[in-house]
Amino acid sequence: MPSVPSARRAAARLLARLQRHGMLLVILALLTWSWAVSLWFIAEQKRHLLADRSAELALMAGAVAEQSAGVLRTIDSDLRTIDLWLQTHPTADPLRDPRLMTLVDEMRRASRGAMDLRLVDEAGGLHYLPSPDGRPRANVADRSYVTAHTLGQGLSADGLHVGAPVTSRVTQRRDVPVSRALTAPPHPAADHLPGPRMAVVFAAVDIERMAAEHERIRFKDGGSIVLMRTDGILLSRAPLVPAYLGLDLSHTPQFNAHYGRQARGAYVSDGGATDGVARLVSYERLDDFPVTVLVTRGLDEIFGAYYARLRIVLVLSGLLSLVVLGVTAFLLRAQSSRRAMEAAQHHLRRLAATDELTGVVNRRAFIETARGELDRAKRRGATAAVLALDIDHFKHINDRYGHSGGDLVLRVCASRWQAALRDQDVLGRLGGEEFCVLLPETSAANAATVAERLRRATAATPVLGTDQGVTVSVGWAVADVDGEAWESVYERADQALYTAKAQGRNCVRPEGVPAPSTPAAACTAGAHGVEAGPATGTTAEHDPVH
């Protein structure tokens, strides 16, 4: 488990990294949000578009269903009328009677030629109307529009049969036969007529005519109009594809999920059941006939303009995102190189202000700092003290341990002094073995205490791993509260240092104490021996600064 400090450091590092990458994170969050909103908006638009087109298609399916039901109603009425006519005219010849032929002709014209009425006799003989020679044109006993009535299969409740598409054996025309059984026997007198009796009347509805009508109103580019028997047999389709006529779609998933199950509805088809074209499908089952109407519209046509606009929007949004990311990356790079430059400049400034040997502030930076601090002290009416330090008999150390030994002493002393000072105090090396300390906002009493602490820190422990004691002499001065130039304060501190040296070294002397006539008399420590105890030389004890 990580310790508390290391966890704190890790958290701080994470925070710093987050701050550094904050801009990038914000931009990425904004981009993600804007893309999410755009995609939601796009999906909503598509949903609304589909809903609107579904509603339109449902209206159209309803209209086609209504029209188809009307056609079938007319046909059914025509078939019933013929049946009734035959019943009420039992002696008339059903194949040639001019009254019936006129009626049939009117019915054909009313349908604008879209259907022909025909009779099938009990032997399966097919008779066109009129049939001048009375001979059947073909035998259709096997056709479902005949067998449905003989077997009683596939009939609506009132006996109508809508047959699967057939290709005429006489004309090769494709028709949907809609048939009724004739009510037999029409009249006993019919028995006098030659040939078999008529059994079925049917209307052959021209699929091409029907498909052509639907072709005019269907949606182009993939749209279609389909009539389908409710059991899944395809009756007619616009655009007409002959191969689809009579197809049994009852096994398709669309039939089982939609128009085979419910009377009306809509769905999106992948076109798998027919030509593979994806379509929106709306369907409606006729109320009175076993027929379902399907009206479709190609998805490409529905969404074509939408996708074209969407492509433009996506491309522009993508480009915009790339530009935003590019600008962000550029700014981040510029920011990071600026930071690196600032760090390098900071490092250089630190190097320029640092004494290479001891790591404390060098002479130039120290004097600059001291001047600034004395100015600030003057403005605030505060005091500031200056300590001048000089390692005693440093020449002897150099002579005994060599220059590198002397360097080590300088580093150790600087480090001990630094450790004994407050954060706001400034330790500088003025040159050689001369050091200086600036103590901001420090009274004379505290300056003396700090000076003494430094002297003790120097003499307390031998340096160089030997019994070599190192001592320091300290002189100090306090700047005039009304403001005083650096040179002036330093001169007084240096003068005090001179006094300390003159009075035997390893001691602290304040400014303004004259040098005694006998050197070394006032200091208790030996000139360069290990310090045995305090040798303040100050006139008063003070509270430590820290």
Ligand SMILES: Nc1nc2c(ncn2[C@@H]2O[C@H](COP(=O)(O)OP(=O)(O)OP(=O)(O)O)[C@@H](O)[C@H]2O)c(=O)[nH]1
């Ligand atoms: N090792 C080392 N010696 C230095 C450096 N700078 C100056 N010195 C030496 O420090 C010595 C200073 O000697 P002096 O000025 O005679 O003073 P002192 O021997 O300390 O005697 P007092 O100050 O009177 O106690 C000289 O021998 C310089 O060569 C330095 O960076 N490293």
